[in-house]
Amino acid sequence: MDLVVAFGKCAFVCVSWLKAAEFLSYKKITTNAQSRKVIHIGTGLIFCLTWSLFPQNNHLSKYVASIIPGLVTVLYTLIGLGLVKDQKTVNSMSRSGNPTELLYGPASYGFIIVFLTTYYWVYSPIGVTAISFLCIGDGFAGLIGYEFGRKPLPWNKNKTIVGSISFLLSSVIGTIIMFNLMQKVGLFLQFSVMLYIPYLVTAAAICTAIESLPMHDWDNITVFLTCTLLFTYFGY
Structure with a gap:
């Protein structure tokens, strides 16, 4: 029930x-x-x-x-x-x-x-982190990049510098906010967000680079795979 x-x-x-x-x-x-x-x-x-x-x-x-x-x-x-x-x-x-x-x-x-x-x-925090990258990171990259991005990336004219910066920042900040909110509702209580941040920033930077590549319609999959593999390597 x-x-x-x-x-x-x-x-x-x-x-x-x-x-x-x-x-x-x-x-x-x-x-x-x-x-x-x-x-x-x-x-x-x-x-x-x-x-x-x-x-x-x-x-x-x-x-x-x-x-x-x-x-x-x-x-x-x-x-x-x-x-x-x-x-x-x-x-x-x-x-x-x-x-x-x-x-x-x-x-x-x-x-x-x-x-x-x-x-x-x-x-494991990997699932929530990957969801955050896909939802918050990729979402803000598209939203802010579309509204304010003027200068495209040299290697991908469909992505902007502003969009990629937005992906990086919103992935990190969004993930931290998600874990703090989840801890407030009783989840991940033994998990240290502070100790996680260096790994989070590293993974977000690498995923930003992957997300910026000219792979039309495949960025959801490539970001998901990169994020999960990285944090598995980090021991989470």
């Missing part, structure tokens, strides 16, 4: 967040690009905080929690394949209004979050 209640609360919070962002885009309060990045930035943080709703002594908690991003990912995949029609979601989650874009961005992003949740959960 505890798992069912936790699942219901988690689903309500996450779906409410997604629908609120879609509503802002639909009402033209935010642009499609801004709405997409707001979802990108906030989803991971909110989802990770809902882990505290699940009983930590139940080994099924991580699997039940992962159902939420899993269902959303399946929905985005079906929309991307054209099997489900939802133009409002397409407009808020894609750059061009083409449903197939959901297969590369939101769908891959969702599959990665499902893996990180079920594999790392609260046993």
Whole structure:
């Protein structure tokens, strides 16, 4: 019963967040690009905080929690394949209004979050860190880079210097904030954020370099792989 209640609360919070962002885009309060990045930035943080709703002594908690991003990912995949029609979601989650874009961005992003949740959960900081890099780091890189970036990177005209700096800073700051918030809700209580910072800065710098490479639509996967491999090497 505890798992069912936790699942219901988690689903309500996450779906409410997604629908609120879609509503802002639909009402033209935010642009499609801004709405997409707001979802990108906030989803991971909110989802990770809902882990505290699940009983930590139940080994099924991580699997039940992962159902939420899993269902959303399946929905985005079906929309991307054209099997489900939802133009409002397409407009808020894609750059061009083409449903197939959901297969590369939101769908891959969702599959990665499902893996990180079920594999790392609260046993290792790697999962939360990778989610932070993908959500907060990549999200702010796109948002600030799009709004203020004027000078492109020499090796990638689709990325800006401002965007890459934003990725680095927001990945580090965002991860620190995430762990502090999670500790406030009773998670990672034995984890030292201060001791983690040197490794965090190193990994963020390397992931920034990887994210800046001209690999269109693959940055979610490359950042995820780089982050998890680095922290595994660091011993976390």
